[in-house]
Amino acid sequence: MATPGFRPTHVVPGHGMPAWELPDPSRPTVPLDALLPVQLLERRGDWGRVLCANGWSAWVDARELVAVPQDPPVPGASPARTADPLPYLARAEQTLSRYRSAMEDLASGGLDGESFRDRTHGLRIGVVVEGEHVWLYDAEHGRWVYADGMRLSTFTTDEGPRADTGDPGLTATRVVSPDGP
Template sequence: MTTVGFRPTHVVPQNGMPAWEAPDPARPTVPLDALLPVQLVERRGDWGHVLCANGWSAWVDGRHLVAVPQDPPLADGPLTGTADPRPLLTRAEQTLARYRAAVEELAAGGLAGEAFRMRTRGLRLGVVVDGESMWLYDAEQGRWAYADGARLSTYVTDEGPRATAADPGHAPTQVVTPDGA
């Protein structure tokens, strides 16, 4: 279930991250999954209060969140770095189908816990659909991509932000730092 009006502002780093109930290290909670899209709603120094798509919220070390662009590329903007989104959608569907098949087999009793972990190891999928806009995680290329239905553009990679003089159509993605730093 996605909270109405949820728009991710950041993504959890690829190794996941610890989370806390309050901006207090003595109050840990469930860690956040790798590449989870979140919305940063408040900052207190290095602490960041994030909201997840399902309405759950937690405090994290905001310095490690990866920002996603707020404005998608304009339809009449430069086509640099664009591609057909359908192959990536196909890979996302295949990954989800493989995970679902493993879950079905686990639920039916035909797969033990360790076998389930082995079958699902290495599967990575990230998809946020917001009307005509969609964010996809491309595990093969280690990147988050934005799709508007016709074009696909890379915005952030596992290696860090992408910024080139040839692609001025959007601000480069950056790792969040505390205010005033």
């Protein structure tokens, strides 16, 4: 039976996810089932406290939660602000340009193999574009972000949750209470 007023804001990813009693990796609890609807109640850095329909709550890596589409905006209302994917695209272009330059220097004989490795050491890039959808690898924060033209959200991460992501653009999650937004 669902808790009165329960309205999911997210669902658990298709592979399920671990959960914790507190925002502390040493306090694991029962993992959450795949595609379970949850309501995000609170954020602490990468951690998120979620409420399940049966009233049970747990802490999860909130970056992995899949946002449930919200109702369309009311006519005349200002559009919701979302994180901007353009800085991620600019970083991808810069990284690709640096790699291409090193590759051209290697091909022309201006670099030897060791110098090429030194110039390209630490460069990481990932971009997948499919129509209006784009997945971009954010090497600075070790995560893939997804944008559909309307919103930008974390798709998956390289690490477990941390207390502070350092990127306020992606931590501005809509948090609701049992009484509504």
